Amino acid sequence: MRTKEQYINGLGKMKRNIYFDGNKIDRTDELQMDCLNTIGTTFDEAQKPENAGLLTATSHLTGNTINRFTHIHQNKEDLHKKQDMTRHLCGIVGGCIQRCMGIDATNAIYNVSYEADKMNNGKTQYHENFKKWLTRFQNEDLVGCCAQTDVKGDRMLRPADQPNQDAYVRIKERTKDGIIVSGCKVHISEASVADEVLVVPTRSLREKDKDYAVAFAVPGDWDGLKQVVTIHNLRKREHFPRGFVPGSTDSYMIFDNCFIPWERVFLCGEYQHGGVLALLFALFHRHSYSGCKPAIGDVLLGTAALAAEVNNIQKAEHVREKLAEIIMVTELGYAAGYTASDLGKPEVYMPGMGFVPYGPGSYIPHSIYCNVGRCLTGEAVYREQEILCDIAGGIPATFPHEKDFTNPETKDLLLKYTQRNPNMPVEDQAQFWRYLGDILCSASGGITNIGNFHGGGSPIMEQIAITSQYDIESRKELVRFLAGMTTKNKK
Numbered sequence: 001m002r003t004k005e006q007y008i009n010g011l012g013k014m015k016r017n018i019y020f021d022g023n024k025i026d027r028t029d030e031l032q033m034d035c036l037n038t039i040g041t042t043f044d045e046a047q048k049p050e051n052a053g054l055l056t057a058t059s060h061l062t063g064n065t066i067n068r069f070t071h072i073h074q075n076k077e078d079l080h081k082k083q084d085m086t087r088h089l090c091g092i093v094g095g096c097i098q099r100c101m102g103i104d105a106t107n108a109i110y111n112v113s114y115e116a117d118k119m120n121n122g123k124t125q126y127h128e129n130f131k132k133w134l135t136r137f138q139n140e141d142l143v144g145c146c147a148q149t150d151v152k153g154d155r156m157l158r159p160a161d162q163p164n165q166d167a168y169v170r171i172k173e174r175t176k177d178g179i180i181v182s183g184c185k186v187h188i189s190e191a192s193v194a195d196e197v198l199v200v201p202t203r204s205l206r207e208k209d210k211d212y213a214v215a216f217a218v219p220g221d222w223d224g225l226k227q228v229v230t231i232h233n234l235r236k237r238e239h240f241p242r243g244f245v246p247g248s249t250d251s252y253m254i255f256d257n258c259f260i261p262w263e264r265v266f267l268c269g270e271y272q273h274g275g276v277l278a279l280l281f282a283l284f285h286r287h288s289y290s291g292c293k294p295a296i297g298d299v300l301l302g303t304a305a306l307a308a309e310v311n312n313i314q315k316a317e318h319v320r321e322k323l324a325e326i327i328m329v330t331e332l333g334y335a336a337g338y339t340a341s342d343l344g345k346p347e348v349y350m351p352g353m354g355f356v357p358y359g360p361g362s363y364i365p366h367s368i369y370c371n372v373g374r375c376l377t378g379e380a381v382y383r384e385q386e387i388l389c390d391i392a393g394g395i396p397a398t399f400p401h402e403k404d405f406t407n408p409e410t411k412d413l414l415l416k417y418t419q420r421n422p423n424m425p426v427e428d429q430a431q432f433w434r435y436l437g438d439i440l441c442s443a444s445g446g447i448t449n450i451g452n453f454h455g456g457g458s459p460i461m462e463q464i465a466i467t468s469q470y471d472i473e474s475r476k477e478l479v480r481f482l483a484g485m486t487t488k489n490k491k
């Protein structure tokens with residue numbers, strides 16, 4: 001397994017294809033350091049002996065000890081540990097740990113490449129190729145990101161019907177040595193700091209969309225790939241540092257007639273499996289949310305409770321109600337993920353068929369519980385911000401900048417007027433308001449909220465999954481009986 005320094009050194013050797021605000025930058029540019037330190041935590045923590053059970057795993061391919069972020073889930077225990085690892089690490093950095101896209105995409109492709117080969121009766125070697133790629137990914141302890149979301153053009157048109165043929169990433173040409181792809185994936189988190197980019201389709205596909213059924217993996221600096229990145233850093237502090245300074249990035253990934261050799265292609269035209277891959281990545285990713293959102297819930301709960309304490313209103317009835325609300329959403333999200341892990345099987349839900357065996361035997365979390373948990377916690381994001389805003393009052397919005405707290409002309413006056421709870425040092429109260437300003441009032445805070453709401457699929461996507469997979473008919477039948485109705489279910 002690598003150290004954080006080895007990970008950063010590796011990125012330093014990559015070609016420059018990252019564009020930020022009109023300039024080309026190195027991956028190790030100072031602007032990306034907060035993000036690198038955040039992902040770097042996954043390396044640092046995995047080195048600690050006390051974390052070995054949770055943060056490392058044994059590769060089913062090589063028997064080597066690997067970072068769990070590169071592991072394929074072999075049983076329910078692995079699913080539980082992935083959820084708990086995510087909650088643990090997100091807690092340490094106070095937000096998204098940013099390495100889950102890779103584990104979620106590898107687990108999805110691992111299964112789909114196997115099924116696509118089966119359908120092709122041995123004419124393709126997607127799965128063997130993927131396993132070779134995966135062995136290197138595990139042995140070198142690489143960071144993967146997942147490029148799923150396409151620009152999608154007109155939302156009411158499906159891929160092949162779009163006036164812009166590249167509105168979804170597509171296969172432009174098939175050659176003896178590989179394929180040529182073009183298109184653009186958007187909002188791709190941590191692509192600018194990832195070693196490898198895993199590309200999967202966005203949505204279910206029809207036969208005429210077959211050129212959009214494509215999955216592959218390439219290094220982040222691959223020829224023909226340009227990344228235009230947005231970097232989300234908090235306002236720099238000079239005098240009153242935070243305990244941990246998180247950072248994140250999201251890229252537009254433009255594939256401009258990009259050549260992908262066959263050994264890196266894991267799906268090419270099998271439109272039936274393109275849709276399954278889209279759903280399966282989303283499913284694994286929604287399961288990851290059942291680890292990260294509870295961690296964010298932990299942070300929000302601590303923040304709300306401290307805001308109440310600083311304001312000395314911690315015993316007020318409305319505060320108790322609001323803290324209870326955060327706890328309920330947090331732990332229901334965790335419970336949904338726990339159940340999804342516990343009911344995990346090598347099965348997926350197929351419309352009209354129900355749950356059917358799928359893939360070479362690795363474990364897939366239960367779909368209903370992944371979707372229920374993600375939707376519940378995703379929709380709660382802005383309500384949680386409302387609770388923080390309510391308990392805090394207006395102070396995070398207008399709290400003076402840090403140098404006003406070092407300037408001898410204003411320092412003592414500001415501390416005098418910051419004092420609220422007589423039992424807490426006023427310097428700590430000031431430090432808390434700076435922290436809450438980062439959450440409620442910064443650009444990074446706003447971006448985090450949108451990511452927590454839409455990432456892994458907007459709530460409508462989970463609602464579609466839940467209602468199309470849930471057995472609503474049997475519930476109607478139950479009520480027909482209870483109500484004494486005479487009609488039977490229409491099957």
Ligand SMILES: Cc1cc2nc3c(=O)[nH]c(=O)nc-3n(C[C@H](O)[C@H](O)[C@H](O)COP(=O)(O)OP(=O)(O)OC[C@H]3O[C@@H](n4cnc5c(N)ncnc54)[C@H](O)[C@@H]3O)c2cc1C
Nearest residue numbers: 146147148149155187188189450451454455456457458460
């Ligand atoms: C911070 C952040 C990080 C992200 N990270 C990643 C990542 O790492 N990898 C990745 O692949 N993706 C990532 N995403 C993308 C995320 O999965 C998408 O934002 C999400 O799936 C919604 O897609 P969209 O943004 O294109 O919204 P849209 O699809 O444009 O949705 C806008 C609205 O239109 C509605 N709508 C869309 N299509 C239809 C339709 N056909 N009929 C009716 N209504 C429709 C939606 O329900 C919604 O209300 C990230 C997003 C954010 C904000």
